[in-house]
Every structure is written in structure tokens, then in C-alpha cells.
Amino acid sequence: MERLREALEAWRRELGEDHVLADEATLARARTATFATTQEIGAVLRPGSTEEVRACLRIAHELRIPVTPVSAGRNQGYGSRVPARSGVLLDLGRMNRVLEFDEELAYLTVEPGVSFEQAHAFLEERGSRLQLATIGGPPQSSLIGNALERGDGTGPHGDIFQYVCGLEVVLPTGECLRTGPGRYPHAQAASVLRWGAGPGLDGLFSQSNLGVVTRMTFWLAPRAACLRLVSGVLEDPSQLGPVVERLRLLRMEGTLREAFSLWNDYKVMSVLGQYPWGETRGLTPLPESHRAKLRAKLNVSPWHLNFVLEAPSEAQAQAAQERAEHVLKEAVPALSFTREEELGPGALRQVPSARNLRMMYWRKRSPPPEVPEPERDGCGFIWLSCAVPMTGTHLETALAIAEPLPLRFGFEPNLCVLGVSARCAYLVVAIIYDREVEGEDARALACHHALQQALGEAGYYPARLGIQSPVLPFTPEDDSPRVLRTLKAALDPHGILAPGRYLP
Ligand SMILES: Cc1cc2nc3c(=O)[nH]c(=O)nc-3n(C[C@H](O)[C@H](O)[C@H](O)COP(=O)(O)OP(=O)(O)OC[C@H]3O[C@@H](n4cnc5c(N)ncnc54)[C@H](O)[C@@H]3O)c2cc1C
CATH class of the missing domain: 3.30.43.10 (Uridine Diphospho-n-acetylenolpyruvylglucosamine Reductase, domain 2)
Known part of the structure; x- marks a missing residue:
């Protein structure tokens, strides 16, 4: 004291x-x-x-x-x-300056307080032809906090930490370093080359507690001239495996250049509406008969597929559409392709939006406010995101764990499969509840831990951790714990920086 x-x-x-x-x-x-x-x-x-x-x-x-x-x-x-x-x-919210922007070389260098909506507005004001990945989370989220968590977004640079460089990092002792070529005077390639000569250090500071990042460069992607939204529904969940096999093919060959998303009915319904408390007379989890009724009311199917095709010309967009149609048609019979112009100018551009935040109010008994403040409003919300190799068999195995387990704890399995790269998908589970209901806080955490344990035992480990589970409850088979302890002790001898966050 x-x-x-x-x-x-x-x-x-x-x-x-x-x-x-x-x-x-x-x-x-x-x-x-x-x-x-x-x-x-x-x-x-x-x-x-x-x-x-x-x-x-x-x-x-x-x-x-x-x-x-x-x-x-x-x-x-x-x-x-x-x-x-x-x-x-x-x-670090006061440090909210855009430090550098280069339209030609397509990068943006920011301080930690710069948010997705601020960066988007910055590019709009300059009439930029470039885009930044956009997340489904709060528009006020920071670019740097998200990237350090290795967040995921839409657009060609959706696997966000893959497209950053030039970190400035303050170490727990107060020392300061820059990663990549930027450590040298007048380094011309500081914002365009990730590694430079010597060991690459960027990864050390993501999902760790080894330094405070005060500056980072984000590579931007050119906005494609022709965008098409591809949507489909799966009435039969057994088609998920075959669909993922085909999406992997489109991702690997480059027809599909960004993440696809597969949302189950609970996820779609939680964004569109709220738990039908009246009809269910307070019973949870949602009984099957009411699930079917709510699906019909909101026009929701068991699974929804969405992705965007980007191409520099109309002819290339048409060719990509034909290819996607050919590959997917047997697995997703009702596939629709919508040109951006039909949806309204700029409708498929990466605009940060608070739309998905509604899902945090799924189990609340009053409607979401215009400006969501879930912590203040007692929304219960826990994510679990785990990495699954992009094959039908792996996805089916992971889903066979993630679908039934939340129900045992009284929660609907709110699921999303995100095709972040050609080889790996994230299975993202949301546990949604009302913190004002007695006992739910404890049950929700127990559900999270049981799910993490069951998925981990099957080899599907988290891609990211929250403070609900700041260190993984599994023992590595190699010497990494000792090596990481050595690194932590060298950079943070008194263990003052974010103790317990990913590392001791
Ligand atoms: C409905 C909903 C949808 C969401 N959708 C997405 C999504 O699509 N993609 C996604 O990735 N996330 C999503 N999220 C999760 C989350 O909101 C975002 O990841 C968000 O970007 C994280 O918050 P932040 O950027 O403010 O980071 P912060 O809360 O500031 O930080 C996150 C973590 O990084 C560490 N950290 C932050 N800044 C620094 C720094 N400068 N140096 C060192 N360590 C630092 C912090 O200690 C903390 O552990 C969603 C959340 C909700 C509720």
C-alpha cells in the first residue's frame, strides 16, 4: 500500500x-x-x-x-x-494519433489509441483507395490491441497480425525497441519490410506480457473495383463438412481471398433478436420447439454461409462467381450472388459497425440500448475461439463437442466457423447469459472451462485467451515453459507487466 x-x-x-x-x-x-x-x-x-x-x-x-x-x-x-x-x-487511449500514411505503398502507422472507426474515417476523408481489415466487434476497438490479440477481420488482410510491421515497444524496465529495419537511422524500408536483418521479434509481443506496444504499422489492401456478396443457407447440418472442403479449395486456389463465415441459427438469431422469454415462460435453454418457431419468425436456417469475392474487373468477378458456383453448387444448392451496386454504393466496403454487439443482449429482458454498454448493463458474454484444421472431418469432430456441451449448462450453442486462412478455421463459441440472474456467472464460467477442456483434449486448442482463462490449463510437451520463463525474467525481472496474462 x-x-x-x-x-x-x-x-x-x-x-x-x-x-x-x-x-x-x-x-x-x-x-x-x-x-x-x-x-x-x-x-x-x-x-x-x-x-x-x-x-x-x-x-x-x-x-x-x-x-x-x-x-x-x-x-x-x-x-x-x-x-x-x-x-x-x-x-493508452490518449495516444490516438495516426503517425504515417502512404497511399502508394499502402500502409498506416498508428498509436495504440487509434480505433477502427477512427482509422476508417481517416481513410475516407482522404478519399483513399485502400482498406483496412474490419472486425465484427466494437468500432471503438483499437487497431493495436486487436492486432496484438491476433484478432480476425473481414477483407483480404483479415488475419490481422500477418499484415503488420514496425512495432515500437516499451519494455517493463522502461527500455524501448523497434522491430524490423526501423531500429536503424533513416531506415527507408521500416514500414514496408517486416523482418530486416536479424531475428524477427514482432511475434514475441503479441499475446504476451513482455512489452507495451506504442506504435505499429498496418499494411492496407487496395479496394477491389468489383465486389460480390455470396450467401447461402444449409438446411442440413451434415453438409457442413463437404462445404468446408469446397471452401478450402476456393481459398487455396485464390478464388476466395478473404475469410468466409458460417453462422449457426443461434448466432444469427442473437444478432437479429432476443431470447423469447414470453413464449418460453422463462425456461432455458431454448426448447427445440421454440427454436424452430423463432427460426421461422426471423427467417433463419440451421446454418448461414457468407463471403465476399473481390476482383479488379467485372470479367474477373464474373469468372470468380462462376468458379465459386461450380465448386459449391452441390453442397449449397441455394447460393446467391449479389453485386455491390445492387446493395447500395459501398455496401460491401469494410465499414466498422456496432451491428453484432446486439448479440450480447440475447438473454437480457430489455432491448439493447442504442449505444451498447454491455458491462454496465450486466450482459453475460464469454468467447471461446479455437483453431481447427480446415477439413470436413476436423470441423465435424470439433462441432460434435461444441454443439451439445453448452446445453448441458443451460446455454444455447452460439457458433461461428471463420475461415481465417486456407488451412485453418476458428470455431468461435459465444456463451451468452444475463449476469443479473443468480448463479449464471458461475455456470457460464464452468461451461467455458468444460468446453475448453473438452476441445483441448481432442487437440483443438484456443487461438486466443481471455482473462477467464489467462493461461492454458494444458501442459506443453516441450521445453517452452522454461524458455518462456527465462525470456520473461530477462525482460521483466520483477514481473510487473500484465502478470498472469498468457505468461506468468
Ligand atoms: C459482438 C462482438 C464481436 C466481436 N468480433 C470480433 C472480431 O470480429 N474479431 C476480433 O478480433 N475480435 C472481435 N471481438 C473481440 C474484441 O472486441 C476485439 O478483439 C477488440 O479489438 C479487442 O479490444 P481492443 O482492441 O480495445 O483491445 P484492448 O482491450 O485494449 O486489449 C486487448 C489485449 O491486448 C493487450 N494490449 C492492448 N494494448 C496493448 C499494447 N499497446 N501493448 C501491449 N499489450 C496490449 C491488453 O492487455 C489486452 O490483453 C468481438 C467482440 C464482441 C463483443
Whole structure:
């Protein structure tokens, strides 16, 4: 306590009174997620520059105070802005400048507070012909926080961390490094080459607690002239395997250049509507007869397939459509192709939207507000995202675990299969509940842990972790735990940075 008081004084001297917050409203917000947490927050620090981040960490290092960074703190479903362990929050939201933009070489360099909606508006204002991947999460989410979590989005650069370079990282001791060629003076290729000469360090700082990233470059993709939305429904879930086999073929050969998504009925219904409390008289999980009724009411099928074909010319778009139709037609008989012009100008462009946030209110008894604030509103929401090789057999095996298990805990299996790359899909499960219902917080966490355990035992491990499970409950077979401990001890000798987040 004495050390915290000393640290607060030192941080106030460095950042000014206004940027070291310890009022109850701020702290309450910082310790509330969309599921139960017990972590305490001593203060929220709001540095405005890399130099101030360095000063914050030097003080934390000297006084041994745990500090966890957030960029926008919108990691909803994985813990929002709550750290894995009690400590102080380093909120990087004030560092929200776009530092560099190059239309010709197609890149954007930003600070951690830059959000998806801000970056999108920046490109729009300049009439740019380039696009950034867009996520289905809150538009106020940060580019850097998302990339460091190895988030997924739409567009050709949807596997987001694959398309970044030039990280500036402040280490827990206050030292600062740049990854790639940018470490040298006047490096001309700092924003266009990932590695440079020597070991590549970028990956070390994603999904880890080894440094605070204060700058990152995102490679942008040219907006294609011709876009077509491809949609289809699967009335028979046994067709999922064959569909995924065919989608892999389209992905591998390059006809399909971005992630496809397969949503089950619960996922579609949770975005379109809410749990039918009246009709079910409070019974959960949704009884099969009501599931069928709700499907009919909302015009929803067991599974929905969507992806976008991009091509530089009408002739190439037509050829891609014919190819996709040929490959998919037997597995998805009712496939529709819609030109972007038919949907409205720019309708298929990567515009950040809050549309999907409605799903967090599925089990609430009042409608979602215009501006969702799920933590305030007591929405219960937990993600589990695991990696599944892109074959029909693997998908069927993983689904045979993920579909029945949530029902045993009283939750609908809300599922999405995301074709993030040609070889690997993410099976993303949402556990949705109402935190105001007694006992649900505990049941939802138990469901998450059981699902993670069952999928892991079958070899399908998470692609990303939330603070509901900050370290995987499986023992690696190799020497990685010792090597990672050595790295952590070397870079963070007092273990002050985000303790318990991915690494001890
Ligand atoms: C309905 C819904 C849909 C969603 N859809 C998607 C989706 O399509 N794709 C997707 O990827 N996610 C999705 N999400 C999850 C989440 O909202 C996003 O991933 C979001 O980008 C994470 O929040 P953030 O960017 O504000 O990161 P933050 O909350 O700021 O940070 C996330 C993590 O990274 C660490 N971190 C943050 N900044 C730094 C830094 N500068 N240096 C070091 N470590 C740092 C933090 O400690 C934290 O562990 C969705 C969520 C919801 C509720």
C-alpha cells in the first residue's frame, strides 16, 4: 500500500494530476467485464506519449507495482479492460494519433489509441483507395490491441497480425525497441519490410506480457473495383463438412481471398433478436420447439454461409462467381450472388459497425440500448475461439463437442466457423447469459472451462485467451515453459507487466 502511494505520487509528477485516476467510477468501470471478475484496480494511468509510457513503467519496475496495458479496453468476451491480476491499468487511449500514411505503398502507422472507426474515417476523408481489415466487434476497438490479440477481420488482410510491421515497444524496465529495419537511422524500408536483418521479434509481443506496444504499422489492401456478396443457407447440418472442403479449395486456389463465415441459427438469431422469454415462460435453454418457431419468425436456417469475392474487373468477378458456383453448387444448392451496386454504393466496403454487439443482449429482458454498454448493463458474454484444421472431418469432430456441451449448462450453442486462412478455421463459441440472474456467472464460467477442456483434449486448442482463462490449463510437451520463463525474467525481472496474462 505504501509502495502504491509512492508510485501514485511519482506517476502524478510525470503525467500530471489529471491523468492518474483513482476515482470510484473509473475504477469500477476498469474492474467490470461481461463475466465475473475479482481483480482490484489501484489506479488508471493515462500516458500521452511513448516517453510517458517509459516513465510509467520505470516507476512500476522500481516500486514493483503490477501494471497492465489496454489500448481501447474493448476486449469484450475476453475480459474487457480488466487485467488478469489485480494492479494498475495503463490506459493508452490518449495516444490516438495516426503517425504515417502512404497511399502508394499502402500502409498506416498508428498509436495504440487509434480505433477502427477512427482509422476508417481517416481513410475516407482522404478519399483513399485502400482498406483496412474490419472486425465484427466494437468500432471503438483499437487497431493495436486487436492486432496484438491476433484478432480476425473481414477483407483480404483479415488475419490481422500477418499484415503488420514496425512495432515500437516499451519494455517493463522502461527500455524501448523497434522491430524490423526501423531500429536503424533513416531506415527507408521500416514500414514496408517486416523482418530486416536479424531475428524477427514482432511475434514475441503479441499475446504476451513482455512489452507495451506504442506504435505499429498496418499494411492496407487496395479496394477491389468489383465486389460480390455470396450467401447461402444449409438446411442440413451434415453438409457442413463437404462445404468446408469446397471452401478450402476456393481459398487455396485464390478464388476466395478473404475469410468466409458460417453462422449457426443461434448466432444469427442473437444478432437479429432476443431470447423469447414470453413464449418460453422463462425456461432455458431454448426448447427445440421454440427454436424452430423463432427460426421461422426471423427467417433463419440451421446454418448461414457468407463471403465476399473481390476482383479488379467485372470479367474477373464474373469468372470468380462462376468458379465459386461450380465448386459449391452441390453442397449449397441455394447460393446467391449479389453485386455491390445492387446493395447500395459501398455496401460491401469494410465499414466498422456496432451491428453484432446486439448479440450480447440475447438473454437480457430489455432491448439493447442504442449505444451498447454491455458491462454496465450486466450482459453475460464469454468467447471461446479455437483453431481447427480446415477439413470436413476436423470441423465435424470439433462441432460434435461444441454443439451439445453448452446445453448441458443451460446455454444455447452460439457458433461461428471463420475461415481465417486456407488451412485453418476458428470455431468461435459465444456463451451468452444475463449476469443479473443468480448463479449464471458461475455456470457460464464452468461451461467455458468444460468446453475448453473438452476441445483441448481432442487437440483443438484456443487461438486466443481471455482473462477467464489467462493461461492454458494444458501442459506443453516441450521445453517452452522454461524458455518462456527465462525470456520473461530477462525482460521483466520483477514481473510487473500484465502478470498472469498468457505468461506468468
Ligand atoms: C459482438 C462482438 C464481436 C466481436 N468480433 C470480433 C472480431 O470480429 N474479431 C476480433 O478480433 N475480435 C472481435 N471481438 C473481440 C474484441 O472486441 C476485439 O478483439 C477488440 O479489438 C479487442 O479490444 P481492443 O482492441 O480495445 O483491445 P484492448 O482491450 O485494449 O486489449 C486487448 C489485449 O491486448 C493487450 N494490449 C492492448 N494494448 C496493448 C499494447 N499497446 N501493448 C501491449 N499489450 C496490449 C491488453 O492487455 C489486452 O490483453 C468481438 C467482440 C464482441 C463483443
